[in-house]
Amino acid sequence: MDLVDQSILSVLHADARTSLKLLAERVGLSAPSVSERLRRLEERGVIRAFTLDIEPRALGYQLQAIVRIKPLPGQLAAVEQLVRDTPEFCECDKVTGDDCFIARVYVRSIEQLDSVLDRIADKAETSTAVVKAQTIRRRPPPFTPG
The missing domain is CATH 3.30.70.920 (Lrp/AsnC effector binding domain/regulation of amino acid metabolism (RAM) domain)
Structure with missing residues (x-):
């Protein structure tokens, strides 16, 4: 996992509903590149789910x-x-x-x-x-x- 993957995880941890466009802007990549990285993180089991946090x-x-x-x-x-x-x-x-x-x-x-x-x-x-x-x-x- 490189620094970009770590940045993606950090942004998503703060707000799992971050749009692909905003996520791409925050990590400095194109939306398709971020989408591919997300797919790989899910395939490798790093990202298990995008969840809902209920109070x-x-x-x-x-x-x-x-x-x-x-x-x-x-x-x-x-x-x-x-x-x-x-x-x-x-x-x-x-x-x-x-x-x-x-x-x-x-x-x-x-x-x-x-x-x-x-x-x-x-x-x-x-x-x-x-x-x-x-x-x-x-x-x-x-x-x-x-």
Whole structure:
């Protein structure tokens, strides 16, 4: 990946809806050249998707929590499926260490959080932290090589 590809990614990260014409102007290439580079970045798997960033609070989700989940013996697959099937779990990572999963949950109230956690209570131990503020929003790794 060269400096032009890095510039393309930087512009798109700031605003994925940037027009091809404006993107080409910002990186100093023609629109067809930028289009070809975008196609190659997608083919190589560098760009996975052009996404929509939704503000959960605007949809009424006033609370978010980080939940550490440790399935009880023999319950790993069942817990993983419950997490997948529960829409309030918006992110979940399978991790090493004492817990098997670390998940992010968006809820409208503490009561709803209790309800979500009750769904897995008979299959896993949980440890929950309510998020006060998100210091760093999800961001990509640096575009520059090592």
